[in-house]
Each structure stands twice: as structure tokens, then as C-alpha cells.
Amino acid sequence: NHHHHHHHHPRSVMSSANNNATYWLIAVPKNAGSFTTAAAGDSGEKAQLFAADEAKATLTTLRQKTAKYSTNVELNVPTLRVGTLDALMQLSDELGKIDTQIEGVVKKIQRTYLDLKAAGDVLMVEGKTPAEYIEMFRWNQAKYPINANLKELTARIHADVSTTDDEMRTRLAKYTDVVQAVAAIERKQSGSLLVKSLADYVKPTDLIDREYITTCLVVVPRAKEEEFLERYASMDAEDAEKKVERRGGDDDDDDDDNDGDGAAGNRGNTGGDGAQQDDGTSSSVLDEDMMVRSGMSSEEIAAHRERVAKERRLAEEREQRRLQRQNMCSNVVPGSAKKLAEEEDYALYRVLVMRKGVDTFRLQCRERRWTVRAYVHDPQGSEDDKQRKVELTAKRNRLLATNIQWCETNYSEVFTAWIHIKIIRTFVESVLRFGIPVNFLAVLVKPHKGYRTKLRKTLEELYSHLGGDLAGQIDSDVDITGFGQEFYPYVYLTIDLEL
Numbered sequence: 118n119h120h121h122h123h124h125h126h127p128r129s130v131m132s133s134a135n136n137n138a139t140y141w142l143i144a145v146p147k148n149a150g151s152f153t154t155a156a157a158g159d160s161g162e163k164a165q166l167f168a169a170d171e172a173k174a175t176l177t178t179l180r181q182k183t184a185k186y187s188t189n190v191e192l193n194v195p196t197l198r199v200g201t202l203d204a205l206m207q208l209s210d211e212l213g214k215i216d217t218q219i220e221g222v223v224k225k226i227q228r229t230y231l232d233l234k235a236a237g238d239v240l241m242v243e244g245k246t247p248a249e250y251i252e253m254f255r256w257n258q259a260k261y262p263i264n265a266n267l268k269e270l271t272a273r274i275h276a277d278v279s280t281t282d283d284e285m286r287t288r289l290a291k292y293t294d295v296v297q298a299v300a301a302i303e304r305k306q307s308g309s310l311l312v313k314s315l316a317d318y319v320k321p322t323d324l325i326d327r328e329y330i331t332t333c334l335v336v337v338p339r340a341k342e343e344e345f346l347e348r349y350a351s352m353d354a355e356d357a358e359k360k361v362e363r364r365g366g367d368d369d370d371d372d373d374d375n376d377g378d379g380a381a382g383n384r385g386n387t388g389g390d391g392a393q394q395d396d397g398t399s400s401s402v403l404d405e406d407m408m409v410r411s412g413m414s415s416e417e418i419a420a421h422r423e424r425v426a427k428e429r430r431l432a433e434e435r436e437q438r439r440l441q442r443q444n445m446c447s448n449v450v451p452g453s454a455k456k457l458a459e460e461e462d463y464a465l466y467r468v469l470v471m472r473k474g475v476d477t478f479r480l481q482c483r484e485r486r487w488t489v490r491a492y493v494h495d496p497q498g499s500e501d502d503k504q505r506k507v508e509l510t511a512k513r514n515r516l517l518a519t520n521i522q523w524c525e526t527n528y529s530e531v532f533t534a535w536i537h538i539k540i541i542r543t544f545v546e547s548v549l550r551f552g553i554p555v556n557f558l559a560v561l562v563k564p565h566k567g568y569r570t571k572l573r574k575t576l577e578e579l580y581s582h583l584g585g586d587l588a589g590q591i592d593s594d595v596d597i598t599g600f601g602q603e604f605y606p607y608v609y610l611t612i613d614l615e616l
Contacts (some may be wrong), residue, residue, distance in 0.1 A: 186572035413418035448474025
């Protein structure tokens with residue numbers, strides 16, 4: 118009834134038409150709902166006619182009992198080649214897996230199509246909507262001959278779909294690469310100084326490249342500019358300082374903890390040998406008498422002396438390093454920072470750096486949240502980018518169009534393969550259930566919204582008597598429905614059109 122508005126906005130239609138999103142595929146013996154039985158003597162033509170009548174009666178009964186709950190269409194399941202029971206059981210498991218896999222591919226194509234196309238048409242299957250194709254299903258004898266070996270037929274369908282799936286993966290990867298390449302150029306053209314091309318801001322005269330000295334381009338957040346200008350040339354010194362503090366600092370802390378303000382008052386003092394102190398002050402160490410009087414043991418006194426000596430040593434080292442630092446050659450040429458560009462959030466600076474120190478400089482910048490940009494002077498670069506963007510954009514649009522078309526063609530192929538697998542499953546499950554000669558009725562049941570539970574109960578009432586013959590089989594460890602779903606007295610599969 119509403120198939121024709123599928124074309125305009127498939128998404129809303131599919132979601133509002135949830136009632137057609139899932140079909141139940143059920144199968145029962147032809148006489149399951151007919152309450153007359155064939156006369157024992159009937160054979161041949163008469164028996165066949167009778168079977169047809171029985172099937173009609175069974176379908177009519179089903180329609181009457183479920184009129185409110187579902188719409189039911191008879192499905193033409195051809196009589197396929199049965200083979201051995203063992204082969205069928207094996208095939209039953211195999212088919213369950215293949216069914217799930219092909220459904221995955223069907224939905225992947227559908228999702229890809231929606232991603233590529235965003236709006237517009239719903240994918241058609243041989244010129245019909247998926248719902249129409251299922252409801253008007255005809256077995257494709259030309260493509261899937263019914264007298265073929267079922268295992269081979271199934272394997273062939275499976276192989277075809279796998280090939281299509283691989284092809285889709287390759288196509289999408291190619292398309293994604295081009296999309297990302299275009300995006301990368303767009304970032305270079307329009308991003309912030311962190312990502313965009315710097316060709317427009319850097320003049321050849323700003324770049325110095327000699328045996329010992331080279332140029333680094335640093336992007337600094339505007340809020341950190343002052344800090345950058347203050348510190349960029351003294352980062353080596355800062356880091357050396359930090360290292361010392363890390364090495365010596367821990368010991369100091371321990372000292373404070375151990376003897377409270379005792380050592381704190383004596384920082385930098387000499388040991389008990391009474392030697393003159395570095396800084397020329399004359400306050401002497403706590404003398405031994407006082408220590409003994411305050412109740413310190415000789416071990417404690419010795420430990421105290423050792424600590425004081427260590428403090429003095431550290432102080433000397435620190436002083437020596439300070440003197441070294443003044444003479445230390447920094448990796449960065451002081452005063453070489455030159456602002457080349459600025460925008461809302463970032464500024465671009467050129468800094469001259471000793472070639473041997475470039476890696477260290479990068480690392481130091483990164484620790485301070487400044488970004489060193491790699492740069493090759495290439496004034497032609499941004500022109501080339503413009504040209505490449507034009508070419509890549511054209512390529513992207515070309516691939517987009519062919520991928521959309523590919524989805525349309527292959528959706529039809531994969532969808533029909535999927536439904537043929539459903540039909541093969543229905544056949545295999547029915548033969549395993551109801552035996553030979555093949556004599557079952559397959560019905561496509563379309564549950565009405567809100568009536569699933571009632572429908573399930575009605576089917577249970579109609580067909581519960583079929584369970585009896587199977588009681589023996591169910592005890593064995595064969596899972597009859599293929600997928601450990603709940604067990605129903607009729608063959609039960611679903612076709613789920615939801616994305």
C-alpha cells in the first residue's frame with residue numbers, strides 16, 4: 118500500500134513502516150490445518166489434487182485464524198534435490214551461518230549507500246522494493262537450477278557474495294583515501310598555524326641553513342608569547358637546573374623530616390671539624406657539648422655531622438654549576454626569535470638553533486606546549502596543492518558516483534542471493550522436520566504491529582499437534598531450527614529488513 122513513497126525518503130518510511138521490517142517465514146505439512154484426510158486408496162493424480170486442496174485448506178485456516186494479527190502470503194518453494202539426511206543436517210548448520218553472513222553484507226551495502234547518498238532513493242531489487250521482491254518471490258531457475266546439488270548451490274551463492282563483499286571493501290578503502298587526501302589539503306589551506314601550509318608566511322631570507330646553524334619554526338599559543346620570548350633561549354639552563362633539583366632535592370626533603378628544624382637552621386654549615394665556612398659567616402655548628410646535653414646519642418651526632426657535610430657538598434656543586442652555566446653555550450642563538458605571522462590563537466616564530474641541538478630544542482618546546490613545525494621552503498607547494506585539490510576532488514566525485522551505482526547494482530544481486538538462501542533453508546528445515554516425500558506449505562507471515570504475542574499463541578494452537586511426531590528427534594542433540602532459537606512446532610525463520 119505505501120510502497121510508492123519509498124522513493125522520496127526511505128529512512129522515514131522504513132522507520133514508520135516497522136510493521137514490514139520483519140517477516141516470519143514458516144512452514145508446516147500441507148495437511149497441518151486441513152481437517153480432512155485422504156482416503157487410503159487414493160493414488161496418483163487424485164492424491165496430488167487432494168494434496169493441493171489440503172494445502173489450500175491449511176492456508177485458508179491459517180488466514181482465518183490470524184486475520185487480525187498478520188498478513189499471510191504463500192511462498193513458492195521449489196522442490197530441490199534432497200540428497201542424504203546426513204548431508205541435509207550438515208547443510209542446515211552451514212546455511213544458518215551463511216544466512217547471517219549474507220544478511221550482514223546486504224545491510225553493509227545499504228548503510229554504505231545511505232552514507233554516500235545521504236538522501237533520495239531506496240535501493241531496489243530487480244526493479245522492486247525489497248518488500249515487494251519478498252512478497253512476490255519467484256525462484257530464479259536460470260541462475261540457481263533446482264536440480265543442482267544443494268551443497269554446491271549453497272557454496273556458489275556464498276562464494277559470489279564473499280567476492281562482492283571483498284570488492285566493496287576495496288572500493289570503500291580507495292574512496293576513503295581520496296576523501297582523506299582532500300580533507301588534508303583543506304586543513305593545510307584553512308586550518309590554524311598548527312596545520313596549515315606556512316608557504317605564505319616564510320620568506321627565504323628568514324631561513325638560515327649553515328653548517329652549524331639551522332632554522333626552526335615554532336607555533337606558540339598567543340597567551341604564551343611573552344613566556345616564550347623570555348624563555349626560548351634559556352631552556353637548556355632551565356632543564357639543567359631541574360635535573361639537579363630532582364637529584365639533590367629528595368635528599369634535602371629527607372633531612373627536614375628526620376630532624377625537624379635542627380638541620381634546617383644549619384643548611385650549608387660545615388661539619389664538626391670547625392673549618393671556616395664558604396660564605397664567611399662565623400656561626401659555628403651546634404657544639405658537641407650541647408648535643409650531648411640535649412640527649413643525642415653518639416650515633417645521632419655522627420649522622421648529624423654527615424648530613425651537614427653533605428649539605429655543604431651540594432651547595433658547592435650548585436655554585437659550580439651556576440658558574441658553568443654562565444659560560445655554557447646554549448643550543449639556541451639568543452635574540453634570534455622573529456615573529457613571522459599571527460592569527461587569533463597562535464603566533465609563528467622563527468628561531469635559529471645549533472644544528473646539533475635541534476632534536477633537544479624540539480623536545481624542550483614540546484614539553485612547554487609549543488609546536489615546532491617541519492618546514493621545507495617550497496613556494497610552488499601551495500600552488501601544487503591547489504592543483505592537486507582540484508584533481509582529487511574530481512576523482513572523489515567520480516568514485517562517489519561509481520560507488521553509488523555499484524551499490525545499486527550489487528544490492529540487487531546480494532539481496533536476491535540472501536532470499537534464495539532463506540528459501541533453501543526453509544526447504545532443508547522442512548524436510549528434516551516433516552520427512553519425505555516433500556510435502557509442506559511455506560508461508561510468508563507479516564506480523565501486524567503490536568500483535569506478535571497473539572500471533573505466536575495462535576500459531577501454537579493451530580500447529581501444536583505437529584510437535585508430537587518430533588518428540589523423539591528433539592531429545593537428540595540435533596538443534597532442529599538450526600540456531601538454538603526457541604523451538605516451535607512449525608519451521609520458523611525470519612527475514613529482517615531493519616537496518
